[in-house]
């Protein structure tokens with residue numbers, strides 16, 4: 261049996277530190293909670309390099325008395341619990357007396373503090389758990405704590421840190437959450453010299469939500485206020501039409517502390533049932549207060565899951581509060597019309613997704629480093645042929661399973677073939693030696709260009725066509741036309757949208773947007789694709805951000821999705837006026853470029869009607 265060793269104090273301390281301090285964001289959480297417990301109402305957090313090289317937290321709280329400073333850095337040193345009975349009625353945030361000990365064992369800490377009842381402050385420096393400096397000093401009321409070189413003495417842990425940007429985002433998220441839970445405290449967050457958050461601290465939930473989540477979100481919220489069985493529910497929730505594809509904007513504060521509770525989320529979402537679209541989730545900031553003895557206080561400060569002694573009671577209270585807020589708000593449900601079913605377009609019977617799947621099933625790409633592009637076997641646009649009976653018949657037949665699960669009639673479908681977009685793009689730009697004459701006859705419904713080329717008439721969906729052309733351009737890095745704005749447009753965004761935008765400035769530049777980071781959830785747009793002049797840039801930014809957020813992890817998908825969004829927005833709209841010149845140019849691009857057959861969403865771009873077929877229809881030939 262090996263001999264039992266008692267670990268040296270510093271080793272034990274390092275092991276313990278690992279539990280509390282995982283990354284800069286967890287340091288910030290602990291230290292800001294200390295500031296809040298100290299009664300501060302102004303708290304400033306500054307970080308550099310994602311908090312790895314530098315974190316500063318300044319508060320105007322009660323400070324620590326000179327004699328207590330070294331004690332505060334000892335494990336299990338806390339001013340918050342004295343006897344075990346206190347454990348059941350904890351209302352402060354931290355109480356394990358571990359944070360300062362943990363942080364100081366894995367970094368270089370400097371503290372300046374002035375205790376309320378003392379005249380002279382304290383300057384204290386502790387590195388890797390070793391006291392370096394302990395002296396009296398003049399300083400303002402409150403506490404400033406600086407953490408330098410986090411994990412400098414634990415390289416293994418250092419390796420687990422992500423890129424600075426990700427660490428900084430995690431820090432920002434922590435502060436957002438804390439700021440939302442304390443509207444009475446003014447929070448500032450400075451990230452690499454740039455202030456990105458400043459809450460007013462005026463005590464109003466709405467002000468905090470406004471600063472943290474952005475103006476647009478805050479302006480579309482409904483107040484929630486309810487009380488049932490000793491449980492109070494207050495806060496803000498969004499209109500059903502503004503539900504989003506992610507749950508990112510769901511914040512629940514239980515007795516002032518941010519928690520994740522499946523019960524509460526389920527209750528809110530239940531209240532939205534039938535008024536929000538399936539697959540979309542409400543954004544909300546809810547403050548739920550319950551008697552302390554009905555929650556299972558999870559004593560691990562890093563965890564946010566909670567359990568209630570009576571889950572049903574909580575569910576009911578939250579459900580009722582949100583439901584009544586929704587029924588009193590302006591949330592009339594919209595009437596949705598069913599999709600029209602045109603006579604000759606076999607693809608309209610399917611959703612885009614069904615279409616894609618059919619195509620994908622037909623021929624799987626073997627290796628596809630780039631996302632696949634589907635196209636016809638023949639280089640000509642889809643052909644419609646008529647029989648004497650007026651019913652269309654098709655060369656190649658496939659059956660599709662319709663939305664109701666039944667097979668549709670057999671329809672013509674193209675045999676897809678997968679190629680790299682780059683190769684296709686090369687061909688797109690191939691100049692055809694002898695340009696056939698293309699005569700634009702006009703347009704129907706301001707939507708379909710009717711053009712004649714050789715022995716055929718073509719009907720071209722101008723939006724789908726333009727969208728495909730722009731998308732191909734973006735994809736191939738042939739810069740699309742960009743126009744600088746005389747006055748840059750500044751846009752205030754929701755926090756997660758803002759982060760998505762500033763994390764992807766390069767990609768956005770590729771898409772034709774020159775954007776500057778203005779800090780505090782604001783960006784300035786300096787240039788946009790020419791075709792987007794006059795569009796609502798703010799809503800376009802949100803849309804682009806949304807697409808970036810959805811496809812966070814996959815680079816190719818993110819780029820592709822962003823380009824879809826931009827191409828779709830920048831393309832001429834169906835129903836809008838188009839000049840003859842524009843129609844001519846579109847028709848030429850579509851008809852002379854073999855690959856422009858489908859829009860990026862998989863809808864066909866053009867139909868061909870052969871002269872011969874018409875003549876058959878009119879009985880000119882047999």
Ligand code: ADP
Pocket residue numbers: 290294295298319321322323324332333337338339340354355356357358359360361403
């Ligand atoms: P805990 O918060 O669990 O008590 P910490 O290690 O985080 O443990 O802090 C130890 C003690 O140091 C606290 O109990 C508190 O008395 C004191 N302290 C820490 N930060 C501050 C601060 N910003 N202002 C005043 N006192 C503080």
Ligand code: MG
Pocket residue numbers: 290293294354355357358359360
């Ligand atoms: Mg603490």
